[in-house]
Amino acid sequence: MQLGLSVSDSDVSSFTPLVVLELADDTKAEAITWLLNRIRDKQQNGGAELLVNQLLFPAQDDQKPNPNVFVVGSTLQRLLNGAEDVGLFKEFQDGTMRGFTYANRESFNDFNGDGEGFLSDAECQYIIKHELDTLRAKNEEHVPGYPKLKLYPGKSVVRRLQSKGVLNQYFPLHNKEDLKRLSFSWYKKFKLSFQPLDDIRHYFGEGLALYFGFLEYFTFALVPMALIGIPYYLFDWEDYDKYVLFAVFNLVWSTVFLEVWKRCSATLAYGWGTLSRKKAFEEPRAGFHGALGFNPVTGREEPVYPSSKRQLRIYLVSVPFVLLCLYLSFYVMMVYFDMEFWAINIYNEDPSIATSILLFVPSIIYAVVIEIMNLLYRFAAEFLTDWENHRLESSFQNHLVLKVLVFNFVNCFASLFYIAFVMQDMVLLRQSLATLLITSQILNQVMEAFLPYWLQRRRNKKVHKRMRRLMGDKELPLLGQVKLETEMNTYLGTFDDYLEQFLLFGYVSLFSCVYPLAAVLVVLNNITEVYSDAFKMCHVFKRPFSEPATNIGVWQLAFETMSIIAVVTNCALIGLSPQVKAYFPESDTQLILIVVAIEHVLLAFKFILAFVIPDVPKHIQVNLAKLEFDSLEAFKKRRRALGR
């Protein structure tokens, strides 16, 4: 075995390793041979035509290393063809973004010589992932050596191996040089500057870069609100007209910034070439199962699962489960209020420093419980959504997001709604809001970055020590790196990050006219959030595959819905405030009618604003129209040339 080490290491150096494939360590030899052959085979034979090599780790006394770890790379030519396959958009010589074609490669900016450096690492890895994912079974009836791992023509080999646990994982390797440069410009220099979004996109892909773009944009958008909110806190302004002003500003502002974000994200996506890129045909997700049938679109053989069965599962199991969880959340909320009253009673009986601290304890406990419930529910939601057996990853994601959003919204804000509109206690509302917000921020930062980082560091040290012991002075950077990264946690996508921002946006906007300082807290949180998120991406998690994204997807809708709910809550809060009530001493009716009228006007204004502000900036519209026009003209010309 010791011999294998040096052999594999010299082999590996023949190409740049980009992606790591880890098979289960008891995988049968014939399955491995078959898989490697299929990966290496020429494209015209239905192979992926990629380079692949085994990595052999030195054996250890206490633990046998997994012998089935492989690195995958590719020739430049293959990658360029792959770029055309996946429909990558690149900057053309006239400055517009166009679909890359190998035949026209010379006409693209940044294409020099043989095209070295034309594709970023992340793009190369994305292409390799695509080629691996679309490596399809030919006439094999099952995976060699595994009669139970059935295959049928057209089935993605990698997905089948993955769903049956033969393929443990595959992930892209970090590029140490680039990572160093990126992390320096991203979070290591302590000066005020924008994030290097283009570099982030280069290294992690568009999906993640858009998240960081949104985080930055959102934070900047909150600054005006925070600035206006500070004097309210400093001078203890309690006049209703000032609150009304603040609330109206808040509502209009949140509409405007969400609309303008669409334009920003379109600009970013255009510059990154994802805006006009055609969506590839979506394959079934790895976990999808069903009786073998025919896909009506492709006509290929594929598992088919009747959507009526899925609907039954959704409406008879998932929906009742969600409702049950919501009920549970309400129940916990009522327990919290009992605790709250109990604490207040103790304080009233014996007002001292100890009991005044006790006043905050229920809120803090409740905040922690909320976080724990959110976490538990998250697992249940994932399990249920998986069980619903959605064919597409996108539909799986949508159902998951919906489940999680509804619960988190209720779980986080129910107590605030209760305090605001049932108890109508504005002082308690302000206090609860502050406690919930601050506690959840602290918890989040700990759970999200520091805890994983600490665990990771411990693991790193162990691995380093082990490797050093085994290999002595011999430097084997690749083996060490692969070993380390294999054991890192997997980044599960931007879901949790967006969810956190969504809830923060709720804290800021829903009750903004009661607690203008919320915006300040969120701005402060987000400044550290940028750093901790950046750090966790670079050093805590495995590098994720880049994901082409045009916009923030369903989250745009979620934020817009929140801003609509905020109009309703803020109008109601203003109507409830004693100062406003004092203006209409003789009749509540008139007050309510005016508040409702204002609310309707604000809502109508929001919709008109959303309608009037174009989603894509003018100059990008022109560029897109140009592309469309050119392709139409080219099509006509080609047809005419074919002689009619």
Add this chain to the structure above:
Amino acid sequence: MQLGLSVSDSDVSSFTPLVVLELADDTKAEAITWLLNRIRDKQQNGGAELLVNQLLFPAQDDQKPNPNVFVVGSTLQRLLNGAEDVGLFKEFQDGTMRGFTYANRESFNDFNGDGEGFLSDAECQYIIKHELDTLRAKNEEHVPGYPKLKLYPGKSVVRRLQSKGVLNQYFPLHNKEDLKRLSFSWYKKFKLSFQPLDDIRHYFGEGLALYFGFLEYFTFALVPMALIGIPYYLFDWEDYDKYVLFAVFNLVWSTVFLEVWKRCSATLAYGWGTLSRKKAFEEPRAGFHGALGFNPVTGREEPVYPSSKRQLRIYLVSVPFVLLCLYLSFYVMMVYFDMEFWAINIYNEDPSIATSILLFVPSIIYAVVIEIMNLLYRFAAEFLTDWENHRLESSFQNHLVLKVLVFNFVNCFASLFYIAFVMQDMVLLRQSLATLLITSQILNQVMEAFLPYWLQRRRNKKVHKRMRRLMGDKELPLLGQVKLETEMNTYLGTFDDYLEQFLLFGYVSLFSCVYPLAAVLVVLNNITEVYSDAFKMCHVFKRPFSEPATNIGVWQLAFETMSIIAVVTNCALIGLSPQVKAYFPESDTQLILIVVAIEHVLLAFKFILAFVIPDVPKHIQVNLAKLEFDSLEAFKKRRRALGR
């Protein structure tokens, strides 16, 4: 001249005339020669490659006939190529709709032999229109004989001639055989049946067929409301809970039917091949003017008009003008109320049959005045929108629709809103609603169909007599037909027809819980509307060019907005009703809060419903995805075949 007649008539018979071109009768001979040459010229020389012939009408003693009338036709081969040019979708052999290509012509259903009968008349005429519209100037600097009619390379010749009044009009000819068959199946047989939408589309194109489809759908959708509304009228039901039931049903129903209409229109448009058809690049409208510059999209020379100037015109002139008109409309409304009080006073002083009839007079006068104001405003809006100098016909249309909609909405419904929410007089509201609705229905039918029909008949008779006198027994059907149709009125598009339905929808939905019988009246109106609209299309107006349409466009939005406003008004009306008030004797506050809560729930429900119901039926989604997938696969295969 008499000689010319027979010559031209024998010439004409050499091809089927499809489109008539009428130039001004003083057009210079060299311009005519040039135009005809350009139309007849081969495509590779930049011509339209169409057939064109002059029609010579016999001279008359009292009136010199216009010598410059031409008929245009085409060879079958040219039309098939043109079908590919305009991107026509036809049914492929596998049952899906695909873009027609001449090379694959044999693979399309209904293509037999040389393709005779493959294209409908309307399609042929649409293709000829397209080819005429895209006949572009080459190096001519001006129209021969007209130094002032400047041309530049790429300028559409026909549009220039049209905008300067050299080309009076061009329109498609009716096909007497088809028209006879269509009108028989459409409105001549008096039995209950659906309209022959496919035949209408065949003859008049997709835009008009969609209007008639919508008219039919809307009428059927109102039937349940009408059925439920009848017992309220018969039994004088005045219980509030019944009204609430009716209103809720009404609101939910209107949301559902608008959503389902989207699916129906998608199904229709898919079957007609317009759903997945790519929009052609939009040329500037005929009236658009500006300094010569370059189009940023095409790079071609084209007039350019700065959008800042247009914005100034819109905000400094159009918007104030619209506001002024709205003010005027309010003023007229107040005058109406004065009249109304005056009539009531007279009745109260001396109650007799004469004075009880007098009670209805102000409403009727007001209804007539409203119609007249709408008509006048319509002209002003068209003039203003034209003056705003929009580059695209679509943007012109949108601005016109917006202007007209806002004014008509206010003009028609302001008095009802005033009665309902300021005067809070439900009896008067019901009476006014009925009077307005019935009067405007009667006026509409008269203005829209009977008056033009009567004028047309008079004109027809005159022409017939004249022709008979001149030619004696000689039958010259073509000359007679062209003469007749040249003098028919031009159909100005579906705008007015949709507008009428929009206002009717407003009468039904806005105050539905006060006057459930409105739905019955609208259903009755629409049944005659189908017949009168069908009749006017077939016999009163010139045949319009077919217009490819995917959906009813901006009207969908207009109807949806109306149904949202209806939620607000109906909730408010129910809250105002004395029976509901009686339920909350001690506090208005509680009542209002409950009404507002219900309103919010209904609105939320509407949005969720709109979100949940997919806009395109499943099987069409599958077909569209299939098309997309096939084109992607074909593209890949082609690339692979090209040897990479």
